[in-house]
Amino acid sequence: MARDKIGLIGSGQIGGTLAHLIGLKELGDVVMFDIADGVPQGKSLDIAQSSPVEGFDARLAGTNSYEALEGAGVCIVTAGVPRKPGMSRDDLLGINLKVMEQVGAGIRKYAPDAFVICITNPLDAMVWALQKASGLPAKKVVGMAGVLDSSRFRYFLADEFNVSVEDVTAFVLGGHGDSMVPLVKYSTVAGIPLPDLVKMGWTSQARIDEIVDRTRNGGAEIVNLLKTGSAFYAPAASAIAMAESFLRDKKRVLPCAAYLNGEFGVYDMYVGVPVVIGAKGVERIVEIELAGRDREAFDRSVAAVQGLVDACKKIAPDLL
Ligand code: A3D
DSSP: OOOOEEEEEOOSHHHHHHHHHHHHTTOOEEEEEOSSTTHHHHHHHHHHTTHHHHTOOOOEEEESOGGGGTTOSEEEEOOSOOOOTTOOHHHHHHHHHHHHHHHHHHHHHHOTTOEEEEOOSSHHHHHHHHHHHHOOOGGGEEEOSHHHHHHHHHHHHHHHHTOOGGGEEOOEESSSGGGOEEOGGGOEETTEEHHHHHHTTSSOHHHHHHHHHHHHTHHHHHHHHHSSSOOOHHHHHHHHHHHHHHHTTOOEEEEEEEEEESGGGOEEEEEEEEEEEETTEEEEEOOOOOOHHHHHHHHHHHHHHHHHHHHHHHHOGGGO
């Protein structure tokens, strides 16, 4: 069987890490695309030259032309510009929206059957715009945020309890970052929910609240440490987990920004919810009952995403 072809649209910090991981995991052949001349070519060659040492077989190529994405089964999108000092959220939205329009057109033309994972920020609005611009079925276009947010939460919890990260599960809903909604009662250590662990004296509610807060600000903590740029190892690993579930039809249950049209009472928006990812893309949306404070927090998160989507609609009415 021929290897899968994976297109990486954007070859910056995350794009390079994605290519390296795809090679190490032998997930397929890689085409790195970027508007910056030489960057995708240089990074793909560098990673290809590591393959004899690491012992993986994959073809890696770099390009500045969308044509090279022809036939890609998966496209992971990180193209865009980061927010710079003095730039408002709306300025960033406007610039990256234009990028999503270009990327969407390229995918529609050369990789219309691909499973598309968007990482570009502001995530929930950009994945919405990318789906509209590409015209691909909504179940084939998802956003990566929840896997990263829940991985950060799991890591902090494992550290708190001094147990393996493998035995910690975390459940998060809602938009990316500040408005993320961690569902503490569905987050567990070996199946034991966090509220029970508080009762068992493993930790206190105050510590859990601190960990939730640190998770919500997980991206900003790294930006402050790095001074330039944002996190890229964990975001890349998270997108790879989603791509792998699609390519290997694993049907993993992962929190992703998925298109909702009625589920959770949300219409025509991408919001972070648990989904099953298999060979058909988003095969199922796991619609849990939300009540009380969880519902309120989710609604607040949805309202924040709605604000961004409304801004997109104003800037680019043709997308609708
Ligand atoms: P960076 O290293 O700047 O890479 C972005 C790349 O996009 C650069 O190489 C640019 O040349 C390229 N680019 C710009 N415009 C275009 C275009 N029109 N077509 C093709 N390529 C283009 O950024 P990064 O890799 O660190 O991050 C990529 C994106 O992911 C950013 O928008 C980040 O904000 C976002 N991000 C999201 C998360 C989430 O959890 C959602 C986490 C971390 C980063």
